[in-house]
Amino acid sequence: MAIVVGYVATKEGRAALKRAAEECMLRGTRLIVISSHRGGKDFDPDEAIQFEKELTRVGDLLEEKGLEHEVRQLVRGNDPAEDLISVADEESADFIVIGLRRRSPVGKLILGSNAQRILLDASCPVLAVKAD
Amino acid sequence: MAIVVGYVATKEGRAALKRAAEECMLRGTRLIVISSHRGGKDFDPDEAIQFEKELTRVGDLLEEKGLEHEVRQLVRGNDPAEDLISVADEESADFIVIGLRRRSPVGKLILGSNAQRILLDASCPVLAVKAD
Numbered sequence: 001m002a003i004v005v006g007y008v009a010t011k012e013g014r015a016a017l018k019r020a021a022e023e024c025m026l027r028g029t030r031l032i033v034i035s036s037h038r039g040g041k042d043f044d045p046d047e048a049i050q051f052e053k054e055l056t057r058v059g060d061l062l063e064e065k066g067l068e069h070e071v072r073q074l075v076r077g078n079d080p081a082e083d084l085i086s087v088a089d090e091e092s093a094d095f096i097v098i099g100l101r102r103r104s105p106v107g108k109l110i111l112g113s114n115a116q117r118i119l120l121d122a123s124c125p126v127l128a129v130k131a132d
Numbered sequence: 133m134a135i136v137v138g139y140v141a142t143k144e145g146r147a148a149l150k151r152a153a154e155e156c157m158l159r160g161t162r163l164i165v166i167s168s169h170r171g172g173k174d175f176d177p178d179e180a181i182q183f184e185k186e187l188t189r190v191g192d193l194l195e196e197k198g199l200e201h202e203v204r205q206l207v208r209g210n211d212p213a214e215d216l217i218s219v220a221d222e223e224s225a226d227f228i229v230i231g232l233r234r235r236s237p238v239g240k241l242i243l244g245s246n247a248q249r250i251l252l253d254a255s256c257p258v259l260a261v262k263a264d
Contacts, residue, residue, distance in 0.1 A: 019257060026158065026159070027158070095259070100251060100252070102252070103252045103253060111243065111248055111251060111252065115251075116243060119232060119243060119247075119251075119260050120232070120234070120235045120243065121235060122262075123262070125151060125259055125260060125261045125262070126259070126260045127227070127257055127258070127259045127260075128251050128257060128258045128259075128260065129257045130254075130255070130257070
């Protein structure tokens with residue numbers, strides 16, 4: 001058993017990582033962080049640094065509790081949704097944790113395509129978390 | 133703290149209820165089942181009977197563990213998404229559990245509008261569960 005979370009250097013990504021770690025501590029399961037690091041317009045260097053800090057903090061917390069965690073850099077030519085789902089299947093994950101953006105100020109009501117794919121195609125449950 | 137789940141008499145609804153109860157037992161929190169019972173084409177009498185059985189079974193399990201559960205019939209003139217979100221807010225819910233259909237055989241990639249609203253508008257995390 002394990003909890004799988006995607007590595008995304010955004011505030012939603014950090015919220016997902018934090019919650020995933022809390023759920024691991026509650027259940028005594030391992031945490032698998034899947035790196036699907038994208039450059040380009042979504043990449044915010046400040047967020048990336050914050051994310052790395054959070055990852056270190058989370059890793060330390062899990063270690064204190066005697067729980068394993070691992071970061072996997074996947075280069076399989078898949079999109080992030082496929083990578084998360086296939087790892088969750090391989091590991092019989094308890095669930096996948098994803099970060100979701102809050103509804104935009106103009107009220108746009110569409111989920112991102114990666115989030116939709118994970119929600120629809122994952123065979124395990126998916127916990128969707130927003131940033132504080 | 134509580135876990136909030138929508139009452140929907142479908143196999144996805146039953147899967148959501150079952151998982152919500154398991155999460156309550158893990159956390160020692162109460163379960164709040166929100167009744168948003170619809171008639172019409174979505175209503176399957178066999179599923180409704182199965183759902184009632186599952187609800188009784190879940191209630192008994194929670195009672196054994198000394199955990200409260202309640203079923204609320206809300207008639208506020210809201211749609212089911214609004215009801216779930218407002219109860220989750222009132223109760224500072226740990227999360228909302230919703231059932232999702234698997235992708236259809238023709239591969240339709242759109243989430244239902246209620247599911248999208250809950251995912252986008254809930255201030256707490258949302259656990260999306262599929263039927264077995």
